[in-house]
Amino acid sequence: MAELYERNAEAEAYIALGSNMGERDKLLMDAIERIDAHPEIRVLRVSGIYETEPVGYTDQPSFLNMAIAVSTTLEPLALLREQLEQERLLGRIRHERWGPRTIDLDLLLYDNVRMDQEELTLPHPRMMERAFVLVPLHDVISDSHPLHEGVQAASYAALREGKEGITLWKTINWRSASEPFGS
Ligand SMILES: Nc1ncnc2c1ncn2[C@@H]1O[C@H](COP(=O)(O)OP(=O)(O)OP(=O)(O)O)[C@@H](O)[C@H]1O
Numbered sequence: 001m002a003e004l005y006e007r008n009a010e011a012e013a014y015i016a017l018g019s020n021m022g023e024r025d026k027l028l029m030d031a032i033e034r035i036d037a038h039p040e041i042r043v044l045r046v047s048g049i050y051e052t053e054p055v056g057y058t059d060q061p062s063f064l065n066m067a068i069a070v071s072t073t074l075e076p077l078a079l080l081r082e083q084l085e086q087e088r089l090l091g092r093i094r095h096e097r098w099g100p101r102t103i104d105l106d107l108l109l110y111d112n113v114r115m116d117q118e119e120l121t122l123p124h125p126r127m128m129e130r131a132f133v134l135v136p137l138h139d140v141i142s143d144s145h146p147l148h149e150g151v152q153a154a155s156y157a158a159l160r161e162g163k164e165g166i167t168l169w170k171t172i173n174w175r176s177a178s179e180p181f182g183s
């Protein structure tokens, strides 16, 4: 799949972030700044920070969740590996599945790429059922994205129903520190 991309072609991708240990908002913003500092990734838009009840394993602290839109010349697996490296650098220790974590970075969408490998499945297989993904994603997804309407409808429904207790915790004014590619 990734081979379909010409070298240096820019793709638009969406990443979900979550934290429920330590200084949660600082960890999220650190992760975003580190991603933006990568020479082949530019953070275009940043969602609000939302507080959410834990989903899955519920006996753990509440999460702060966000989403970002990025432009990148990395291929999908390289982008995922960069995210995993940033998780590692920010001190993520893996315990149980769906358990507490300092930082979690999930790749939601990469252009219109569909792939189904153990290391990377796109679109993210659980994204449409999670308010903690859909509501922040709606803040940053492009109006012209094929999933925009579906994400919008599911996000509004989640907010109406108070799904996962989601509430806006803080808004962010984002300005990328990196130059657009090719400038
Ligand atoms: N779209 C994707 N985004 C992130 N990781 C993915 C994706 N598809 C597959 N993976 C693989 O899943 C592995 C485990 O990811 P992780 O520990 O973040 O899961 P989780 O956050 O506990 O659960 P969930 O996947 O339900 O969010 C990663 O090492 C990665 O290789």
Ligand SMILES: Nc1nc2c(c(=O)[nH]1)N=C(CO)CN2
Residues within 6 Å of the ligand: 017, 018, 019, 052, 053, 054, 055, 056, 057, 063, 065, 098, 099, 104, 132, 164
């Ligand atoms: N509210 C919330 N719950 C979760 C989250 C998360 O980011 N937010 N991440 C999980 C593992 O991906 C499991 N449960």
